[in-house]
Amino acid sequence: MSDDRSEAARRAGPVSRVLLLPVRAYQRWISPLLPASCRFYPTCSAYAVEALTVHGAARGIWLTLRRLGRCGPWHPGGLDPVPPRRDSSEETMVTNDNRAEE
Numbered sequence: 001m002s003d004d005r006s007e008a009a010r011r012a013g014p015v016s017r018v019l020l021l022p023v024r025a026y027q028r029w030i031s032p033l034l035p036a037s038c039r040f041y042p043t044c045s046a047y048a049v050e051a052l053t054v055h056g057a058a059r060g061i062w063l064t065l066r067r068l069g070r071c072g073p074w075h076p077g078g079l080d081p082v083p084p085r086r087d088s089s090e091e092t093m094v095t096n097d098n099r100a101e102e
Contacts, residue, residue, distance in 0.1 A: 011053060012056075015057040016052040016053065016060060019052055019057055020049060020052055023049055024049075027046075027049075038071075039076070039078070040067070040071070040078065047063075047064065047067050047082060048060070050082045051064050051082045055085060067080065
């Protein structure tokens, strides 16, 4: 599993790598001291790592903040995967398809 983490960190941009440092510190030193009480799968810290790695700093922070906002007694939790990355070519195709329909 450590190979997956290091590979993911290498794919992340430089800003994302810096943002991953406090998350990794939390996972290593703080999380083991706390009882397992996360409502979601994957955990919020694992979600943050994946969001920053897959989507980069700006969108990764946004997705992580949205997820943390749902973490509370008012939300039932459950499976909440990081959305897949949208390629710019896919966005162009969708935009062109929508224009063709009009």
